[in-house]
Amino acid sequence: MGRAFAYVILGGGVAAGYAALEFVRRRSDGAAGELCIISDETVAPYERPALSKGYLSPEGGARLPAFHTCAGANDQLLTNNWxxxxxxxLILGTKVISVDVRRKTLFTSAGETxxxxxxxxxTGARALKLEEIGGNGSDxxxxxxxxxxxxxxxxxRVMRSCPGGDAVVIGGGYIGMECAAALVAxxxxxxxxxxxxxxxxxxxxxxxxxxxENYYASKGVTFxxxxxxxxxxxxxxxxTTAILRDGRRLPADMVVVGIGAxxxxxxxxxxxVMEKGxxxxxxxxRTSDASVYAVGDVAAFPVKLLGAEVRRxxxxxxxRRTARxxxxxxxxxxxxxxxxDYLPFFxxxxxxxxxxxxxxxxxKAVHFGDLDFSASSSSKPKFGALWVSAGRIAGAFLEGGSPEEYEAIAHAVRRGTAVPDVAVLARQGLAFIVQEGQSGAARSRSGGLCGCGNTPSYAWHATVGVAAAVSIAAFAYWYGWKAPYLAKRDF
Known part of the structure; x- marks a missing residue:
């Protein structure tokens, strides 16, 4: 048995939901039977960042349908009814086992075309398993x-089965750090x-x-x-036990693995054509086949800000933004x-x-603020770093910033704010960026160019996401990291 659609979205993650919403917004008649989404999951697309945040809280905060897409962007909630x-x-619980790009046909495990x-x-990405780096125990x-x-x-389920127990988290990247915080909670x-x-x-x-690391240690976490x-x-x-390469043995009532994707x-x-994994x-x-597009984790695209360097x-x-x-x-x-035109954001x-x-x-990384943690440190620390390359701001990190300060560092990176003297930047830190941002805004109002005025609203800078380009090889050995997510939300 076969079915045909003008448009098919393969995958049921975040990108699928945002693509569907964009499709409806751009078509006065909605999808009108032209679009289908095929997913091996049994629920409609949802905001995956909720899984490492509210979903794992001991209070059990975030639950479906509250975090179906596009809740993370404070937009419509796309339930099955939508x-x-x-x-x-929506073709859910269905695994596509092969695709014939030349014939423009997908084949499912149920024998449907x-x-x-x-x-x-x-199609997103999957977790890298221990067995893929020479380990064992995934099952x-x-x-x-x-x-x-x-x-x-x-x-x-596993957390609830061992209250007060010992967990070994494998991986010191994003998933490892996020899950460690949830385990402590x-x-x-x-x-x-x-x-x-x-x-x-x-x-x-x-x-x-x-x-x-010192902050986590104050919460009882051992590195x-x-x-x-x-x-x-x-x-x-x-x-029962995690055995380290140096021979140490750690008791383990549970193990959480975050070694990349x-x-x-x-x-x-x-x-x-494939690139960057x-x-x-x-x-x-658009892929090497004109009838096929790729979005989200699976897509390797040219990042304008980085000189059109291809990154995944x-x-x-x-x-969200590549889907739209x-x-x-x-x-x-x-x-x-x-x-x-995308500004990478974590x-x-x-x-x-x-x-x-x-x-x-x-x-060169130029730090600012108080990075010395102690038990008496402020409960709302503010610090960060600015990366200077070729005399301009290339990257910016800020802990504990205000909305205006986060906006200022985003604009500084987007503009590539000039840094004539790194010593001045080191002395002034965040104040340098805020002042430059105010000057840039004034120039923009008087007709000057800040370099971001003509960018589409969905493509200029992220205000609720996480961005990174990380090689699979690095993940496999260095227990990499992955980044999701949203400000002021659990999803």
Missing amino acids: YREHGIE ISYATLIVA AENVCYLRNLEDADKLI NNIKVTIVFPGKHCMENLFTPKIAEFY IKGTVVSSLAISSGKV RANTALFEGQL GIKVSGQM LEHVDCA HAVAAALDSSGATGDI YSRVFALSWKFYGDNTG
Whole structure:
């Protein structure tokens, strides 16, 4: 049996929901039976950042349908009824086992064929498993990953089965740090193990990392750095001990693994051009086949801010914005849609802390604020770093900023604010950026150019997401990190 649609979105993650909303907004008649979404999950697209935040809280805050897309952007809540009302077919709980790009046909595990005129690939990424880096134990009852709702439900069950127990978190990146905070909130004792010199090694400077490691330590978290978990001892289907490469043995009532992700490209290998571990696309998110677009975690696209360097950015805000841009380009018969112009952005909120990062952490890092943590430190610390490359601001990190300050550092990175004297920047820190931002705004009002005025609203800078380009090889060895997420929300 076969069905045909003008447009098919393959994947049911964040990007799928935002693509559907953009499609409806650009078509006066809605989807009118032209669009379908195929997902192997059994629920409509949802905001995945909720899974490492409110969903894991001991109070059980965030639950569906509250965080279906597009809740994270304070937009419409796209429940099953919304898709039905707009003529969009949701094909859930369905696995696509092969795709024939030349014939424009998808084949499902149920034996169904689905043909398309235009395909949007939103297959996302999957968690890298221990076995892929020489480990073991992924199938144990108390070993957890975190990529989807099913993973989060398992994590909750395991946490509840060992109150006050010992957890070993493998990986000192984003998922490891986020999950560690959730475990502490659930009264679990946490040890984080990773081979790097400090946590979040792909983003944090040593000084910034030291602050967060000390803060986590004040919450009872133990860090073991410079080694890896070489194996897991398993008894009766459960891990009992994590054995380190240096011979140490850690008691483990549960294990959480956050060692990176791998883009889901298998269906298109040999059919579409690949790059950076994902599907290579143009600035309009179009692949090497004109009828196929790729968005979100699976897409490797040129980042204008970085000189059109191709990057694959795994984070929720990029998924939203690339999805919208792909739909705009796919529906634009005139070809007037320009290339996406995206400002990479990271965000996290754990315990009482909240930080944002914009741009690229290349060049000289200039720190500001009080990075010395102690038990008597302010409960609302404010500090950060500015990266200067070729005499301009290339990246900016800020903990504890106000909305205006975050806006200022975003504009500084977008503009590439000039830094004539690094010593002045070091003395003034955040004040330098705020003052330059005010001067730039004044120039803009008087007719000057700030470099961001003509950018589409969905493409200029992220205010609720996380961005990064990280190689799979680095993930596999350095227990990398991944970034989701949204300010002032649990999703």
